[in-house]
Structures are given as structure tokens and as C-alpha cells.
Amino acid sequence: xxxxxxxxxxxxxxxxxxxxxxxxxxxxxxxxxxxxxxxxxxxxxxxxxxxxxxxxxxxxxxxxxxxxxxxxxxxxxxxxxxxxxxxxxxxxxxxxxxxxxxxxxxxxxxxxxxxxxxxxxxxxxxxxxxxxxxxxxxxxxxxxxxxxxxxxxxxxxxxxxxxxxxxxxxxxxxxxxxxxxxxxxxxxxxxxxxxxxxxxxxxxxxxxxxxxxxxxxxxxxxxxxxxxxxxxxxxxxxxxxxxxxxxxxxxxxxxxxxxxxxxxxxxxxxxxxxxxxxxxxxxxxxxxxxxxxxxxxxxxxxxxxxxxxxxxxxxxxxxxxxxxxxxxxxxxxxxxxxxxxxxxxxxxxxxxxxxxxxxxxxxxxxxxxxxxxxxxxxxxxxxxxxxxxxxxxxxxxx
Numbered sequence: 001x002x003x004x005x006x007x008x009x010x011x012x013x014x015x016x017x018x019x020x021x022x023x024x025x026x027x028x029x030x031x032x033x034x035x036x037x038x039x040x041x042x043x044x045x046x047x048x049x050x051x052x053x054x055x056x057x058x059x060x061x062x063x064x065x066x067x068x069x070x071x072x073x074x075x076x077x078x079x080x081x082x083x084x085x086x087x088x089x090x091x092x093x094x095x096x097x098x099x100x101x102x103x104x105x106x107x108x109x110x111x112x113x114x115x116x117x118x119x120x121x122x123x124x125x126x127x128x129x130x131x132x133x134x135x136x137x138x139x140x141x142x143x144x145x146x147x148x149x150x151x152x153x154x155x156x157x158x159x160x161x162x163x164x165x166x167x168x169x170x171x172x173x174x175x176x177x178x179x180x181x182x183x184x185x186x187x188x189x190x191x192x193x194x195x196x197x198x199x200x201x202x203x204x205x206x207x208x209x210x211x212x213x214x215x216x217x218x219x220x221x222x223x224x225x226x227x228x229x230x231x232x233x234x235x236x237x238x239x240x241x242x243x244x245x246x247x248x249x250x251x252x253x254x255x256x257x258x259x260x261x262x263x264x265x266x267x268x269x270x271x272x273x274x275x276x277x278x279x280x281x282x283x284x285x286x287x288x289x290x291x292x293x294x295x296x297x298x299x300x301x302x303x304x305x306x307x308x309x310x311x312x313x314x315x316x317x318x319x320x321x322x323x324x325x326x327x328x329x330x331x332x333x334x335x336x337x338x339x340x341x342x343x344x345x346x347x348x349x350x351x352x353x354x355x356x357x358x359x360x361x362x363x364x365x366x367x368x369x370x371x372x373x374x375x376x377x378x379x380x381x382x383x384x385x386x387x388x389x390x391x392x393x394x395x396x397x398x
Contacts, residue, residue, distance in 0.1 A: 005121065032050075036051060073382045094388040095121030102193055103129065105185070168196050203371045205320050209325075210241075211244070213226075239353065315341050321343050357378035360377070
């Protein structure tokens, strides 16, 4: 295991990385164009995540620069206690050791997620998807250049060029120490990692997020939240898939017609339950199982529901445990919804698109966990640590 790099060295590498990303901006975008041209898949969200443009490079630079400015998450005292026998006991945060990030399509993960894991004192193993290999390898070269410039070993960031069979073999019998695995991608990737991994996995789960328009909703807010959450970035795990509308909503028909019209402007395919499918441009859902699906596409399901209690039950049954929002002016209904819906993030009168480390004040994220251990929701720098007990004595025995 590599000896923990001093915080000054970790920060210097991150700042050097920001410089190198700026210097190599044009080449990164050019190499990425080759990956985009070679991508033959039909998945528009995969393509969207694969693309690197100037705005993406700006985000990468901002991410590593911000990380360099944050406090060291390692060695933070969480608890201390003076034992009756005179021993001094401390509990402090500690790095995991080696973190393996397995991801699809997103070259920015090679910077942002790796940066968070590196700042947290971990060695990084990266296993990207074949669709983004050239973009990823270029960025890993920059990591190695930054590490060398600061006199640190290039082993801190390692790229694994494995095919699926080799990846499975590595998960089942790692040829080097792995302390934590973070899969970033679709449900199939996450299921594959969970099935084969022999060490802890942080499940960065699916979205399938819900908005509930309660009967006392401000309808203008409801419209703008739904349109934003559905159409701003369809490839995001915090995008909206399902809308539940209170059957006792005043002006319900007018609202639904307005909503359909706005969604149609964005070319969203609309499906509805029995009550909503009677409107023009809405197809009847093929089966109840569609309520469980995450679309990552211009597609939405709208249904009618009789109460906040029923909305809570519906969301808890079908959602991915990621994000849900209630639109209402009734504070008591909002409170009940937020306390009882079992998702990592709950919103009142706001878009689910804010479930994101940068937006929720963490500066960035390694992943958005839908697990409840050891951290739920966006996993930032301060969460990518374990802990360790430091006990100082003078010969005490028990």
C-alpha cells in the first residue's frame, strides 16, 4: 500500500491537474470526437454522457480546483474519550486504501470521481467503458503527468484496460488489494458488479424519480418543476420519470392539458394510467410494471392518485430510492410527504435535478448512493472515508 500522501502534495497534484486540463483542452475534445464517432449504440443518454465539450472541460477544471481548496477529510477527529484507566481514546477519519471506480461512458468521472477519491487519500483504480477508452486514457496520462511533477508515484491512479471477462475475474479474485468499489452507470452494470464483487460496493442506483402534484399545488410551480426535471438533462439519474396528480386538484383538466402541451413542445412521449390516458396525445401504460422503469429518455408516465398517503405508498413501492418532490402550498402535507417517502433526497416545490454533490453544497460527488450504508445520496469528499481508533496508553492492561 502507498504511504498516505501529505495533504499539500494531494492539493498540488489537483491544482496541476487543473492546469493540464486547460493546456490539453483542445486535444481532449478532439480525442473525444473520435470516441463519439465510433459509438454505434442507440442509447441517447449514453451518447450524452460520453460527449466532452468546452463546458464539460470547464466543469472538470472547476471540480479539481474546488477539491484542492477543501479541508483534508482524512484524520478528522470524530470522537474522543478519556478512559478511567488514563488511556486517551480518539476516533478519526481514515482513507479506505484502494478505491475501484467502474463506469460507463463518462470521461468526466475520470477527473471528478477520481479526484474525490484521490483527495481522500486513496489509490484509484479506474475501469471505464470501451466507448470512452481514448478519452479516458488521455485524462489518465494527465493524472500521471501531474503526479510525476509533484514527485508522487503514478501508481496512485491506474487505468484497467479489461474486457468484460477480465473485469469479472478481477472482481471475483482481485490481483491487488481493493477496499471499495463504486460502480457508475446503468442498472445492468450495477447488477454485474454486485453479483461478482468480493469487497464492499457503494450502490449508485437508478433514478426513476417522482413528482407529486398535491391538490393545493401552485400550478405554475408544478409546470416549471416537471418540465425542468424531465427535459433539462434526460441522461441524468436525477431526471424525472413519473408524475402523480391529486385527483382532487382544482382545474385538474386544464392543468393536465397544459402539461401535455408543454411536454409535447419538448418531444416527450407521454403515457398515462386509465384516468390520464383519455387525454389526447397520451397512450395507456402497457402494464403496471412501467412504474418501476427508469427511462433516461424523452418519455414520462402520468397518473392520478387520491391522497398524499397513497402517493407516498406508490413512490415507496416503485421508485429507485433516489429523489422525489411534492408540489404544494400546504406545509403539513409537505412535511408528511418528506418524512415518509423513502428516497435519498426529498423536495418541496423544487426540481429533482438538484440531487447532485455540487448543487447540494458538497463541491462534487463520487456517486449518488441509493444504499443506506454507509452514506446516502451524493457522496462527497467528507463521506469517502472510513474511521480508525487511536488509543494512547502508558502500559494499561485489561
